[in-house]
Amino acid sequence: MSTPVNPxxxxxxxxxxWALVVxxxxxxxxxxxxxxxDAGISSVLVARRSGPLExxxxxxxxxxxxxxxxxxxxxxxxxxxxxxAACDGLDVGLVILNAGANTYGAEFAESDMDRVQQVIDLNxxxxxxVIRHFAPALKARGRGGIVVMGSMAGYLGHxxxxxxxxxxxxxxVFVEGLWLEMREHGVDVxxxxxxxxxxxxxIRAGLDMDIxxxxxxxxxxVATEVLDSLHRGPVHVVGGEQNAKQVEWSSGVDRGRIVAGxxxxxxxxxxxx
Numbered sequence: 001m002s003t004p005v006n007p008x009x010x011x012x013x014x015x016x017x018w019a020l021v022v023x024x025x026x027x028x029x030x031x032x033x034x035x036x037x038d039a040g041i042s043s044v045l046v047a048r049r050s051g052p053l054e055x056x057x058x059x060x061x062x063x064x065x066x067x068x069x070x071x072x073x074x075x076x077x078x079x080x081x082x083x084x085a086a087c088d089g090l091d092v093g094l095v096i097l098n099a100g101a102n103t104y105g106a107e108f109a110e111s112d113m114d115r116v117q118q119v120i121d122l123n124x125x126x127x128x129x130v131i132r133h134f135a136p137a138l139k140a141r142g143r144g145g146i147v148v149m150g151s152m153a154g155y156l157g158h159x160x161x162x163x164x165x166x167x168x169x170x171x172x173v174f175v176e177g178l179w180l181e182m183r184e185h186g187v188d189v190x191x192x193x194x195x196x197x198x199x200x201x202x203i204r205a206g207l208d209m210d211i212x213x214x215x216x217x218x219x220x221x222v223a224t225e226v227l228d229s230l231h232r233g234p235v236h237v238v239g240g241e242q243n244a245k246q247v248e249w250s251s252g253v254d255r256g257r258i259v260a261g262x263x264x265x266x267x268x269x270x271x272x273x
């Protein structure tokens with residue numbers, strides 16, 4: 001049973017009656033959709049895997065709201081147009097972009113440029129196209145919100161995932177600018193920085209989340225904090241003080257030492273020797 005969104009932090013009249021949740025089939029995205037349903041907000045859920053997508057949609061409808069679904073690969077051309085069509089005729093007051101992920105890992109000197117482009121399309125091109133479609137309507141209605149899921153990886157370069165890290169860095173700086181633009185029109189914008197979260201995708205990737213001292217967040221807790229963070233833009237770090245300190249440390253000036261130290265932790269997370 002999910003916990004209803006705190007009404008002091010989240011106003012359904014501002015962000016409803018419909019929300020778009022890209023990456024809404026499982027993990028954090030699924031939990032967000034359920035919390036929106038508890039607040040009386042219907043949703044359009046978008047993800048690549050249709051099975052989990054339909055399961056989440058059924059759970060959302062069981063809470064008494066409507067739910068549309070769209071199964072689409074966000075790296076394919078025209079994906080954003082399909083999302084726009086799925087939302088046609090709906091008063092979408094909240095756009096949540098939760099689908100960005102590291103879909104390819106390799107040393108850049110040995111990389112496949114088609115796979116590199118997929119990482120860029122998933123984490124930059126597609127989100128920009130979706131935001132560009134919905135931002136004018138949000139601006140015109142004078143209320144609403146945009147949430148972009150970021151990553152602590154976007155504060156540092158990482159071996160074998162340099163493109164993903166760079167894409168997340170781009171996303172954060174872009175959202176800071178979008179926050180400046182949209183707040184003048186009553187629209188909240190925030191990039192939510194996630195640390196290690198116990199999602200199905202992380203589990204499928206085989207990441208070791210039981211390293212002593214590592215903060216591991218649960219999707220349900222993250223979902224609640226995401227919705228409570230809409231007023232805390234342009235950037236909000238979830239997961240408590242340790243993750244906030246990690247971001248502060250990652251922003252330091254001794255870049256060589258910082259990047260090398262982060263690389264050791266990343267190897268431990270992946271279970272590398």
